[in-house]
Amino acid sequence: MVRDLDHALKHVSLRAPAPQFERSRPPKGVFTSQQGFMRALGLLAVVLVAVLPFMDASRYTMSIATSALIYVMLCMGLNVVVGYAGLLDLGYIAFFAVGAYISGIFTTVLGWPMWAALIATIVACITAGIIIGAPTLRLRSDYLAIVTLGFGEIIRITANNLKITGGPSGIHGIPTWSFGPWSFDDGFNLLGIDFPERVVFYYFVAAVVIVVGVIGAGRLAKGRLGRAWKAVRDDEDAAEAMGINTYIAKISAYIIGAVWAGMAGQLMATHLSAISPNSFQFLYSALILMAVVLGGMGSTPGVIIGALFVSLAPELLRDFAEWRYLIFGVLLVVVMLFRPSGLWPATAVLPWLRRTRPTPPAFTEATAVPASVMESVDGTPTTDAHEGDRA
Amino acid sequence: GGGSEAAADGPIKIGMLAPFSGSESAFGEYMQNGAQLAVNEINADGGVLGRDLELLVEDDACDATTAVSGANKLVTDGIVASVGGYCSGATLPTLPIFDEAGIPMVIPAANSNELVDQGLPGVFLINGTGDQQAEAAVTYAKQIGATNVAVVDDATSYSADLAGAFTEQATAAGLDVVVSETITPGENDYSAVATTLAAEKPALVYWTGYYQEGGLIARQSQDAGFDGVFLVADGSVDAKFAEIAGEGYTENVVGTFTQTPDMIDGADQWIADYEELAGDPPGPYSTQAYDAVRVMAQAIEDAGDTEFDNVVAGLEGLKDFDTFAGPLTFTDTHTLSGGGFVIVAIDPATGAFVLEDDLQG
Amino acid sequence: MSALLEVSDLRLQFGGVTAVDGLSFEVREGEILAVIGPNGAGKTSAFNCISGFYLPTAGSVVFDGKAIVRSVPAIWRRLGLVNLLQSFGFYRVLPSRVTKWGMARTFQNLRLFRELSVLENVTTAMHANLREGFWATLLHTPGYRRAEAACVREARGWLDFVGFEDDEQLYVTQLPYGEQRRVEIARALATSPKLLLLDEPAAGLNFNEKLTLMRLIRKIRGLGVAVVLIEHDMGLVMELAERIVVLNYGKEIADGAPEAVKRNPAVIEAYLGVDESEDA
Amino acid sequence: MMQLIWNGLIVGSFYALVALGYSMVYGIIKLLNFAHGDIYMLGAFVGFFTLSAFGISNETSIPLLLVVLLLSMVTTGLIGVGIERIAYRPLRRSPRLAVLITAIGVSFTLEYGVRQIFGPNPEAFPIRLESSGFDVLGMRVTASQIVLVVIAAVLMLVLAHIVERTRQGRAMRAIALDPTGAQLMGVNVDRVIAMVFFIGSALAGAAGVMAGAYYGSIDFLMGFIIGLKAFTAAVIGGIGNLYGAMLGGVLLGMLESFGSAWFGGEWRDVFAFGFLILFLTLKPTGLLGARVVERM
Amino acid sequence: MATTLEVRDADVVYGRVHALRELSFTVGDGEIVCLLGNNGAGKSTTMNMLSGLVRPRSGSVTWQGMDLTTAKPWDIVAAGLIHVPEGRRIFSTMTVHENLLLGGYTVRDQKAIASRLDEVYAMMPRLAERRAQQGGTLSGGEQQMVAIGRALIGGPKLLLLDEPSMGLAPLVVKQVMEIIAAVNAAGTTVLLVEQNARAALKIAHRAYVVETGSATLEGPAAELAKDPRVIDAYLGG
Numbered sequence A: 001m002v003r004d005l006d007h008a009l010k011h012v013s014l015r016a017p018a019p020q021f022e023r024s025r026p027p028k029g030v031f032t033s034q035q036g037f038m039r040a041l042g043l044l045a046v047v048l049v050a051v052l053p054f055m056d057a058s059r060y061t062m063s064i065a066t067s068a069l070i071y072v073m074l075c076m077g078l079n080v081v082v083g084y085a086g087l088l089d090l091g092y093i094a095f096f097a098v099g100a101y102i103s104g105i106f107t108t109v110l111g112w113p114m115w116a117a118l119i120a121t122i123v124a125c126i127t128a129g130i131i132i133g134a135p136t137l138r139l140r141s142d143y144l145a146i147v148t149l150g151f152g153e154i155i156r157i158t159a160n161n162l163k164i165t166g167g168p169s170g171i172h173g174i175p176t177w178s179f180g181p182w183s184f185d186d187g188f189n190l191l192g193i194d195f196p197e198r199v200v201f202y203y204f205v206a207a208v209v210i211v212v213g214v215i216g217a218g219r220l221a222k223g224r225l226g227r228a229w230k231a232v233r234d235d236e237d238a239a240e241a242m243g244i245n246t247y248i249a250k251i252s253a254y255i256i257g258a259v260w261a262g263m264a265g266q267l268m269a270t271h272l273s274a275i276s277p278n279s280f281q282f283l284y285s286a287l288i289l290m291a292v293v294l295g296g297m298g299s300t301p302g303v304i305i306g307a308l309f310v311s312l313a314p315e316l317l318r319d320f321a322e323w324r325y326l327i328f329g330v331l332l333v334v335v336m337l338f339r340p341s342g343l344w345p346a347t348a349v350l351p352w353l354r355r356t357r358p359t360p361p362a363f364t365e366a367t368a369v370p371a372s373v374m375e376s377v378d379g380t381p382t383t384d385a386h387e388g389d390r391a
Numbered sequence B: 001g002g003g004s005e006a007a008a009d010g011p012i013k014i015g016m017l018a019p020f021s022g023s024e025s026a027f028g029e030y031m032q033n034g035a036q037l038a039v040n041e042i043n044a045d046g047g048v049l050g051r052d053l054e055l056l057v058e059d060d061a062c063d064a065t066t067a068v069s070g071a072n073k074l075v076t077d078g079i080v081a082s083v084g085g086y087c088s089g090a091t092l093p094t095l096p097i098f099d100e101a102g103i104p105m106v107i108p109a110a111n112s113n114e115l116v117d118q119g120l121p122g123v124f125l126i127n128g129t130g131d132q133q134a135e136a137a138v139t140y141a142k143q144i145g146a147t148n149v150a151v152v153d154d155a156t157s158y159s160a161d162l163a164g165a166f167t168e169q170a171t172a173a174g175l176d177v178v179v180s181e182t183i184t185p186g187e188n189d190y191s192a193v194a195t196t197l198a199a200e201k202p203a204l205v206y207w208t209g210y211y212q213e214g215g216l217i218a219r220q221s222q223d224a225g226f227d228g229v230f231l232v233a234d235g236s237v238d239a240k241f242a243e244i245a246g247e248g249y250t251e252n253v254v255g256t257f258t259q260t261p262d263m264i265d266g267a268d269q270w271i272a273d274y275e276e277l278a279g280d281p282p283g284p285y286s287t288q289a290y291d292a293v294r295v296m297a298q299a300i301e302d303a304g305d306t307e308f309d310n311v312v313a314g315l316e317g318l319k320d321f322d323t324f325a326g327p328l329t330f331t332d333t334h335t336l337s338g339g340g341f342v343i344v345a346i347d348p349a350t351g352a353f354v355l356e357d358d359l360q361g
Numbered sequence C: 001m002s003a004l005l006e007v008s009d010l011r012l013q014f015g016g017v018t019a020v021d022g023l024s025f026e027v028r029e030g031e032i033l034a035v036i037g038p039n040g041a042g043k044t045s046a047f048n049c050i051s052g053f054y055l056p057t058a059g060s061v062v063f064d065g066k067a068i069v070r071s072v073p074a075i076w077r078r079l080g081l082v083n084l085l086q087s088f089g090f091y092r093v094l095p096s097r098v099t100k101w102g103m104a105r106t107f108q109n110l111r112l113f114r115e116l117s118v119l120e121n122v123t124t125a126m127h128a129n130l131r132e133g134f135w136a137t138l139l140h141t142p143g144y145r146r147a148e149a150a151c152v153r154e155a156r157g158w159l160d161f162v163g164f165e166d167d168e169q170l171y172v173t174q175l176p177y178g179e180q181r182r183v184e185i186a187r188a189l190a191t192s193p194k195l196l197l198l199d200e201p202a203a204g205l206n207f208n209e210k211l212t213l214m215r216l217i218r219k220i221r222g223l224g225v226a227v228v229l230i231e232h233d234m235g236l237v238m239e240l241a242e243r244i245v246v247l248n249y250g251k252e253i254a255d256g257a258p259e260a261v262k263r264n265p266a267v268i269e270a271y272l273g274v275d276e277s278e279d280a
Numbered sequence D: 001m002m003q004l005i006w007n008g009l010i011v012g013s014f015y016a017l018v019a020l021g022y023s024m025v026y027g028i029i030k031l032l033n034f035a036h037g038d039i040y041m042l043g044a045f046v047g048f049f050t051l052s053a054f055g056i057s058n059e060t061s062i063p064l065l066l067v068v069l070l071l072s073m074v075t076t077g078l079i080g081v082g083i084e085r086i087a088y089r090p091l092r093r094s095p096r097l098a099v100l101i102t103a104i105g106v107s108f109t110l111e112y113g114v115r116q117i118f119g120p121n122p123e124a125f126p127i128r129l130e131s132s133g134f135d136v137l138g139m140r141v142t143a144s145q146i147v148l149v150v151i152a153a154v155l156m157l158v159l160a161h162i163v164e165r166t167r168q169g170r171a172m173r174a175i176a177l178d179p180t181g182a183q184l185m186g187v188n189v190d191r192v193i194a195m196v197f198f199i200g201s202a203l204a205g206a207a208g209v210m211a212g213a214y215y216g217s218i219d220f221l222m223g224f225i226i227g228l229k230a231f232t233a234a235v236i237g238g239i240g241n242l243y244g245a246m247l248g249g250v251l252l253g254m255l256e257s258f259g260s261a262w263f264g265g266e267w268r269d270v271f272a273f274g275f276l277i278l279f280l281t282l283k284p285t286g287l288l289g290a291r292v293v294e295r296m
Numbered sequence E: 001m002a003t004t005l006e007v008r009d010a011d012v013v014y015g016r017v018h019a020l021r022e023l024s025f026t027v028g029d030g031e032i033v034c035l036l037g038n039n040g041a042g043k044s045t046t047m048n049m050l051s052g053l054v055r056p057r058s059g060s061v062t063w064q065g066m067d068l069t070t071a072k073p074w075d076i077v078a079a080g081l082i083h084v085p086e087g088r089r090i091f092s093t094m095t096v097h098e099n100l101l102l103g104g105y106t107v108r109d110q111k112a113i114a115s116r117l118d119e120v121y122a123m124m125p126r127l128a129e130r131r132a133q134q135g136g137t138l139s140g141g142e143q144q145m146v147a148i149g150r151a152l153i154g155g156p157k158l159l160l161l162d163e164p165s166m167g168l169a170p171l172v173v174k175q176v177m178e179i180i181a182a183v184n185a186a187g188t189t190v191l192l193v194e195q196n197a198r199a200a201l202k203i204a205h206r207a208y209v210v211e212t213g214s215a216t217l218e219g220p221a222a223e224l225a226k227d228p229r230v231i232d233a234y235l236g237g
């Protein structure tokens, strides 16, 4: 299925002359290159995630950590849709709901084993992605936003009204994963530490899925498809002119996001063992989007940080009781004011590498708020976001 | 048993999940204060098993995910019993968590039948179930001679559940359910349902949601020309109902409810104590939360320790324990033997619900 | 030489405005054709029809034996559903398809990908020619790695070809205008075109840069690529073009060799003015 | 049937009033102002606070309502300007979604701020419009409904006139299209944007007071759903187009009214959103939104 | 001729790009001054600095006693310094007529606007034909005409033109140059940036050559047109 470019280009008469001069290669190494540093950081994160249960395997820690990981999953999926392909999706939670409900219904009502339900989930999410994406992805951003929002509400309300979805109280008693006689409910003992609860398993499962997802998303983003997404996000017409079928590019991002969210939904359904329509309100779509933007659109580390922030901040603020959402709101505003492109923007450059790397671009019209004159504090001029406008 | 080994001599920790944020957040405080009052009283009397009680409260936001992490937090914090649970939808996913951790639950407010349908050993409801409340509503409907009735719910689990039970029992009792409507909570305009009620003219409509929308619907339906009886369920029994509906719109409003202190002689002192603690008068489910703590404390006392099996046995063994809702004995299914539901009506002077009919006759 | 592109009787209307009015011309393989005409004559509009961005009201465009403009059954026209159908992709050839067939274009106002680096701008253009499976990308198979390396090599080749010598990792917005133009041409070439449409490539360039551009266009023709260019700079047009098509009010008013066109009184009247020699 | 239309019109006028501000703000700085619904809520609470402070309750006077209306409009207008100044203006050159996040943050802050001050319980609004009705053309109409629709219509038409026909309106549209270009025309961008926030917030505040007086109850989350609905209405109408926002509001009101009559209340929103999705796929620019032909 | 605009040692920095380095030049009252320079030399940056879109890090910029380094763009426009920007910046969904009206945003005198509108339509009949068409759908050249017309309606005292001939047909270039000369003759001072150096030098009184952010050559236009360095780089042999 995969063929070499040279092979693929055989029928094309036109070939570029071989490069005339070697361009400088990006350096390698942990502290001398962005990529090396990111890899090291990723490894560190994986280690931290892996040792957390050995330090504190209490139910509470494990359960919020697992919820946080599920958030991370959702945000990564939305990042493909919004961050890479530039499709403003305000109903992303709908696919999460589809995943959760399909696995819930198939395992409780139909009594399927979990792995079969997973396949059903994936099929359902692809179908849902096509049904909703196919007619609407022609729309430009804001109309797409409202259509996806509407779709999210439709899914939630439908789940709330149908018998098979358990109506407003939802589905409970969703079984956990089991492999032959052994299931997640059975505990085990590792290195003298007791892991009696299935909570810990979901934590590990989520962690592994996310690691795979991070690597996969990174690879996709760098390849042909990822370039097509970013091109579409930047300038749809120009992307068409480059031979990219923008519609297919958009729908592929949409479906990948959908499947990913569906898998997260399945994970959450089995982790909580009960789901109800309340967990799929618009607010959660907004929160996920918020996590993505807060972290930095299109940036994997950013999105992970954003997801952790949005899911853990209310938990950590629990002690402030009724004040916590007030504090959360103020915190959001403050963070955004200080880091307008997110906590870790896609274009971020490690401070000590800044000299040798390009600075981030001015924002395009599609993603930028209209510019106006701002007095900058240090007297340096602000860049002009509208240079070379479309006429 | 999870937390019971934790601290054998420190205070006995009991946990409560209730909504403190989101649209139901008003109820969290009522419940917390009611429970705290009970804890204070018990501690003043020397505590349980010679140890003090300590109440730990977590927000469930009436949302499954938040509730689960809250429940896990309570378990981790070492509670030995749970006296929380307001929204059925948020309480349901916490059942297996408390069950696995060996923590018995006395649920003060949430009352969906699903809670006990799972047959978990440690789950007890002290609010009447939907079935029981529906029964009271149907009894009342027949008592006033209604033949055609209507039911309106707000699509939340408790409300839909109750509406379903009401429809079923009303039909079985030979009543004609002519309108069965669902509204979206959190809005202001319910003219659609008001118009339908005015057009169909049922003799009685049963509203199974909360007081906020209830007040609006009561008013809007009368404006539209509905003149039957407006029966509301316990979620709507609150003095705010009259305020929202407005003067002149409450004459035909009655509710199904369990008894409250102001209906009971000698409860003035309780109300005064509550006000002293909370700074505000008690609200819906203050009493149930108060009772839940007392029920749980009694069971632990009877059990002699905080082991799950013993406490459950203690709860099952309670006989005619005195609560606001009357003497309490749990059935096999861990619900109240009688719902204890009465009919209340709005006192035009104060706007508060007062006893109208104890349905005994 | 056979015709690579055949435009016949092309018509494009916007409400009351007829932007292109019965235009016919052809482009032969490997030639440089200039399209000139007063502002608003319909040059860009014609380009947009040819490359699939606009749907002409009538007429046909055939490129390399393939029809770019498809005819719509009369029934849809009568039902007024043409636009709807076309917006869903029926009865039209998408620009991406046209590009795959071998036609590339640049835009009158630069349309580079502003959030991509120079190199990525060019590699993105190799989309259609690149075979990289989804799973291969995920698994980083050797085939994928080879294809990706070849793609980067080829992109660098094009950057060199157009004479771009700056840092390929820069974002395009960091480049001066002239360099951006160059990158846009490299990007168009990376789609492996047989025909390249350039819309006012010399606008905003100074004298020296125009000379460089001229050399570049000749080099492109040297690869066997036909070039059609819209330009207002007569010095450049006269120097480069083998044939010139002149439009006015959407109609063709002249078509021929540069010298002939230059002396055509209709062209002088509509476009050049009496003394054009000063616009070098 | 007539009754359904009338009901739809009433809800629709609320949607329209809020949608108008939504659409204006969106139109000018491309911000989905999630806090806009909360301004509506603030309007109601400002009215509530002032009236309670004067010990007024259970009033029915329309002149008093107008006074409170004006007061709330000015207050929410100023709050809107303040929010723009603090939370949105510093981000004008940032990615557009960044402002969306501060808007959500502001929304949380307003909601839970009000909750801290007034408590989580719904409050009864101190002014109540008399709601005895009479029957015309087979629909039951009350005097207060007529007052409501008239106030809403007047506010909206005045506004639409300003934006579509005057020099300031032209400046607003110019900023929407190209703020730098607008500056080069001599438009004081900061001031015009502040003005837009003032007008939009004042309208939302007005809607809040009117909702309080008409429906009688207010609470700290009352802005959430109507914010969503207003956004939807603004989009149906063709976002950025003011007449579109009004039309969209009314249309959404009708859709809901008919949706619940035909399919039952529980399916109402499914019907409304389903219709919306279908409509937008067929007419991707909304009711009145103009198709922008992009030049290549 | 009295100096009206004076730029002294202006430095503009975009992130790490040093776009202007100690740029100094002056424009006299009633003059047409032309700036020549390669791509990226900083010509547009200079224009943006004058109209207040970009602030210099150091140096002074004064016009008729007004300090342009601190003034807001709208105040600068109100004072009569009007900038026709690079890239035209037409308001795309507004009609040609509305675009022109916006040019008169700061003008209070309705009669003046009306008479200038008539003049503009007379000068550029193409615009009169298209008066109700959306600006964004105009052809490139038509848009350029709107941009120039729009500036004239504001009644400029100092007109900044950034590459006004870009994308215009030869015949129109000639007309535009004539218009500029005529506007200047009527009393407006003009600062002109042009790649079409030949045409620009023909109407300019004086010119500067800007290279990497500083003015390197200065002189009367007619003399510069003969300077071999200028011929080599900007005019061609």
Ligand SMILES: Nc1ncnc2c1ncn2[C@@H]1O[C@H](COP(=O)(O)OP(=O)(O)OP(=O)(O)O)[C@@H](O)[C@H]1O
Pocket (backbone or CB within 6 Å): C014, C017, C018, C019, C037, C038, C039, C040, C041, C042, C043, C044, C045, C046, C108, D293, E130, E133, E137, E138, E139, E140, E141, E142, E167
């Ligand atoms: N969407 C549209 N609606 C109305 N008229 C349009 C539209 N698009 C283009 N036109 C008109 O069609 C005519 C042709 O425009 P086109 O852009 O093709 O001109 P051009 O020859 O490229 O001119 P220039 O040399 O100035 O770029 C112009 O008069 C333009 O105003």
Ligand SMILES: Nc1ncnc2c1ncn2[C@@H]1O[C@H](COP(=O)(O)OP(=O)(O)OP(=O)(O)O)[C@@H](O)[C@H]1O
Pocket (backbone or CB within 6 Å): A362, A383, A384, A385, A387, C173, C174, C175, C176, C177, C178, C204, E014, E015, E017, E018, E019, E037, E038, E039, E040, E041, E042, E043, E044, E045, E046, E086
């Ligand atoms: N917004 C910006 N951000 C960063 N660098 C910029 C920006 N605008 C311009 N520059 C850089 O500043 C320098 C001067 O640019 P400027 O646009 O002023 O040149 P110019 O003389 O007008 O060129 P041209 O003839 O291409 O219009 C260039 O190196 C350019 O890349």
Ligand SMILES: CC(C)C[C@H](N)C(=O)O
Pocket (backbone or CB within 6 Å): B086, B087, B088, B089, B109, B110, B111, B112, B157, B158, B159, B234, B235
């Ligand atoms: C009346 C309420 C206490 C019912 C509760 N909301 C439930 O879900 O069961």
Ligand SMILES: [Mg+2]
Pocket (backbone or CB within 6 Å): C043, C044, C045, C108, E139, E140, E141
């Ligand atoms: Mg053109």
Ligand SMILES: [Mg+2]
Pocket (backbone or CB within 6 Å): E043, E044, E045, E086, E162
């Ligand atoms: Mg320039």
